[in-house]
Structure formats: C-alpha cells, structure tokens
Amino acid sequence: MDEDLDLINRTQAGERDAFDGLVLKYQKPLYSLIYRMVSNHDDASDILQKTFVKAFTGLDSFERRSSFKTWLYQIAINLAKNVYRDRSRAVFIPLDDVIIKKDPRTLDMLIQKESRLQLRQALTGLPDKQRMTVMLRVQENRKFDEIAKIMKCSLGTAKANYHHGVQKLKVQLGEKNKNWET
Amino acid sequence: MCTAIDIKELLPAFVEQGLGHADTLRVEGHLGFCEDCRTELSLLRMMAEERVPDPGKVFWATMPDRVYRAVQEQKSRRKPFDLARLADRLTLPRWAWAAATVGIVFMISWFIIQSPRHYPDVSGPPGYDLPDENMIADNTGTLHLSEFDQDELNIVDDWAGRELASIAHEAEFLMANNHDTDMYEELAELNAQEVKRLSEIIIHYKQEG
Numbered sequence: 001m002d003e004d005l006d007l008i009n010r011t012q013a014g015e016r017d018a019f020d021g022l023v024l025k026y027q028k029p030l031y032s033l034i035y036r037m038v039s040n041h042d043d044a045s046d047i048l049q050k051t052f053v054k055a056f057t058g059l060d061s062f063e064r065r066s067s068f069k070t071w072l073y074q075i076a077i078n079l080a081k082n083v084y085r086d087r088s089r090a091v092f093i094p095l096d097d098v099i100i101k102k103d104p105r106t107l108d109m110l111i112q113k114e115s116r117l118q119l120r121q122a123l124t125g126l127p128d129k130q131r132m133t134v135m136l137r138v139q140e141n142r143k144f145d146e147i148a149k150i151m152k153c154s155l156g157t158a159k160a161n162y163h164h165g166v167q168k169l170k171v172q173l174g175e176k177n178k179n180w181e182t
Numbered sequence: 183m184c185t186a187i188d189i190k191e192l193l194p195a196f197v198e199q200g201l202g203h204a205d206t207l208r209v210e211g212h213l214g215f216c217e218d219c220r221t222e223l224s225l226l227r228m229m230a231e232e233r234v235p236d237p238g239k240v241f242w243a244t245m246p247d248r249v250y251r252a253v254q255e256q257k258s259r260r261k262p263f264d265l266a267r268l269a270d271r272l273t274l275p276r277w278a279w280a281a282a283t284v285g286i287v288f289m290i291s292w293f294i295i296q297s298p299r300h301y302p303d304v305s306g307p308p309g310y311d312l313p314d315e316n317m318i319a320d321n322t323g324t325l326h327l328s329e330f331d332q333d334e335l336n337i338v339d340d341w342a343g344r345e346l347a348s349i350a351h352e353a354e355f356l357m358a359n360n361h362d363t364d365m366y367e368e369l370a371e372l373n374a375q376e377v378k379r380l381s382e383i384i385i386h387y388k389q390e391g
Contacts, residue, residue: 020246027245035234045237052249057256119228137194138229144191163190167183169225 004068012059023052026069029140030076036135037080039120047083051076066149073150077132122172129153130165137162184218193219197226342379349376350383 007025010018030051035044054075055062062071123131129151136142136150148158184190189212195201196209213220274282330338349368372380 016250019250023246023249024242027242031237032234036232041235041237045241049245049249049252052245053252053256056249056253116228116232119225119232123229134229138197138226139232141194141198141200159187159191163187166190166222166225170221173225 005064008059008062008064008068011056019056022068026072027052029069030072033073033135033140034076034080036139037077037132038083043083047076047079050079054079070146070149073136074152077150081128118173119169122169125172126165126168130161130168133158133161134165134169184216186212186216186219189216189219190222193223193226194230197223197230342375346376346379346383349380 004022004025007018007022011022027048031044031048034047034051035041038044038047051072055072062068123134126134133147133151136147137144142150144158144162145155147162148155151158151161153161189209192201192205192209196206201209213223349372352368369377369380
C-alpha cells in the first residue's frame with residue numbers, strides 16, 4: 001500500500017520508472033481477471049491497456065482511502081463489462097434453459113469429461129454482480145472484504161452474491177437435476 | 183441443500199489451501215458427510231483450474247511502454263470545449279455555495295455602506311434659487327460667500343438676519359434673565375450657513391463693543 005502510494009506520487013511527479021513499476025506490478029493479475037471475463041486475448045489486451053490509461057490520466061481523482069489495486073480492479077471490471085455484455089447478448093443463454101435437461105449428466109461426469117465449456121456458459125448466464133463475485137473469490141482468490149470494496153457493496157452483499165451465484169451454477173450444472181432424479 | 187454458510191465460505195480458501203489447520207480439519211469433517219458441499223467443492227475446483235493462457239514475455243515487457251505512449255497521446259490531445267465537463271467542474275459542495283453566498287452578501291453590504299452619503303439639500307434664502315451645485319463646495323453644504331457678488335450678499339444678509347433674529351432675541355432674553363438653558367441643543371439644530379452667520383454676527387457685536 002505504502003509502496004503503491006510512493007509509486008503514485010513519483011508517477012505524478014513525472015518519474016517514468018515509477019510509472020513502469022505500477023504497470024509491471026499489476027498487469028498480470030489484471031489481465032487474468034479481464035481474460036476470465038472476455039475469454040479472448042485481443043479484448044483482454046485492449047481492455048488492460050485502457051484500464052491503465054484511464055487510471056493514469058485520472059490519477060488526480062484517485063482517493064487514497066482505498067488501495068490502488070482495488071481502484072484498478074474497479075476500472076477494469078467496468079471496462080470489461082461493456083465488452084462482456086456485447087458478447088453475451090450475441091450468445092446469451094437464459095438461466096432457465098437448463099442444459100442438463102438435454103444431457104442429464106452429473107457434475108462428476110462433467111468434470112471427468114472436462115466439459116468446461118458448460119461451466120463457462122453457466123457463468124455467462126449469471127447476473128453481472130454474482131458472476132463477478134464468484135470469479136473474484138474463486139478464480140482470483142480475493143477475500144470477501146476486498147470484493148466488497150471492488151464491487152462497491154457491503155460485505156454481506158458480497159457474500160450473498162457469492163452464495164447465490166454458486167447455487168445457481170450448481171443448479172445449472174445439474175445438481176438440481178440430480179436431486180430430482182433421486 | 184446444506185445451510186452451513188460458514189463452511190461454504192471457507193471452501194474457496196480450502197481449494198487454494200489457504201486455511202489454517204483447525205479450519206482445514208473442520209471443513210474436511212463437514213465434507214465427510216455433506217454431499218452438497220462436496221459438489222460445491224468440485225465446482226470450485228473446476229473453476230479454479232481454469233487457466234488463463236500466458237500471452238508471453240514480449241507482451242508483458244512492452245505493456246508499460248504501450249501504456250505510456252497512450253497516456254501521453256491522450257494528454258497531448260486537445261480537448262474540445264465541453265459544456266458538460268464545465269458544469270461538472272462547477273459542481274461544488276453545499277458549504278462552498280453557502281460560503282460564496284455569504285461572501286457576495288458581504289460585498290454588496292460593503293459597497294452600500296461605502297457609497298457616498300447624500301447630504302440634505304441646503305435651502306437658499308427665499309426668492310433666491312441656488313443656481314447649481316457649483317454654489318455648494320465639496321458637497322458638504324458650505325456656501326462660499328466669496329463667490330457671491332454684492333447684490334447676492336445683500337439678499338443673503340437680509341435672509342440670514344430674519345432667520346436668525348428670533349434666535350438672537352431668544353438668546354439675549356435668556357442671557358438677560360440668567361436662564362439655565364443648554365444652548366448647545368439650540369445650536370445643534372442650526373445648519374452650516376446659520377452657524378456661520380451667527381458667528382459673523384457675534385464677531386460683529388464684539389467689534390462694536
């Protein structure tokens with residue numbers, strides 16, 4: 001945190017090394033997050049660059065109460081949302097269209113056959129906030145309090161979004177179907 | 183469906199092996215009998231194992247330079263006049279508007295207080311109209327007798343004699359009867375011309391003994 005503030009101050013003072021330091025420090029975790037949202041390198045690369053540009057051109061508006069990393073995540077998520085929404089409109093799969101009904105396999109079978117595509121499709125069907133919260137918690141290993149700051153919501157809301165999201169994924173991927181069978 | 187929310191919240195950390203020994207044992211114990219949580223754990227593992235392809239060293243190494251150039255380009259680009267941006271900049275907090283209002287009211291009050299005072303018009307002797315404001319020097323109501331010719335002086339003298347006669351008589355009467363009266367009150371009611379005229383009369387009386 002202090003290291004970030006030092007780099008930010010030096011960046012504002014025009015030091016190129018500090019600028020590069022911030023980019024090098026956060027480019028990989030940001031790219032990972034963005035890639036999981038947009039699922040292709042070209043968009044992820046473009047959004048990553050835009051995230052940094054937006055952050056550095058608006059550095060004066062950065063309130064130093066929250067961490068720089070959280071602020072970057074907020075910018076990246078907002079930028080990625082637009083691309084994600086455009087794409088999800090094209091390949092939208094409604095939540096009620098239970099994939100499992102067509103091929104009623106259990107989750108274990110899905111894992112065995114590495115049907116990750118279905119998982120991605122199920123993630124696509126989640127509401128934005130739930131999807132982002134699940135991704136941040138499970139794939140980005142962010143803690144709930146950090147997720148709450150990134151998503152600009154309360155800790156309770158972040159946890160609720162996570163639980164609802166995971167529950168819907170389970171339903172989508174067959175758990176509900178399995179229960180019916182049993 | 184399992185309602186052990188506290189266990190479910192520990193599952194992501196369990197997947198990444200970030201739990202302490204006690205919590206790990208607790209989760210493992212729960213998973214031993216809860217199928218719902220085992221299913222959820224499988225789901226989380228599948229998600230966590232989703233790998234993001236590495237774009238390569240060149241990509242990472244050139245990113246700072248690309249970002250720097252884009253930032254410089256954006257900064258150097260001239261921004262057109264944007265009314266919305268201007269309005270946005272004018273958006274001030276309430277206390278700032280209140281302070282500005284108080285300041286404006288204070289300034290208006292200050293100008294009102296500091297504006298030149300309007301003295302009452304000095305009425306001239308009857309039958310003689312003051313020609314213009316040149317007759318009134320420095321805007322205080324003082325008449326410069328040196329500017330009058332002899333005829334004008336005579337008119338003024340007649341008028342002043344009539345106007346001040348009653349006061350002079352009253353003063354003489356009071357002095358003659360040793361009346362204890364505060365003359366300052368009477369004198370305070372005189373205007374500048376009358377005071378001047380009175381002082382001339384007194385001097386005149388003194389000279390004549």
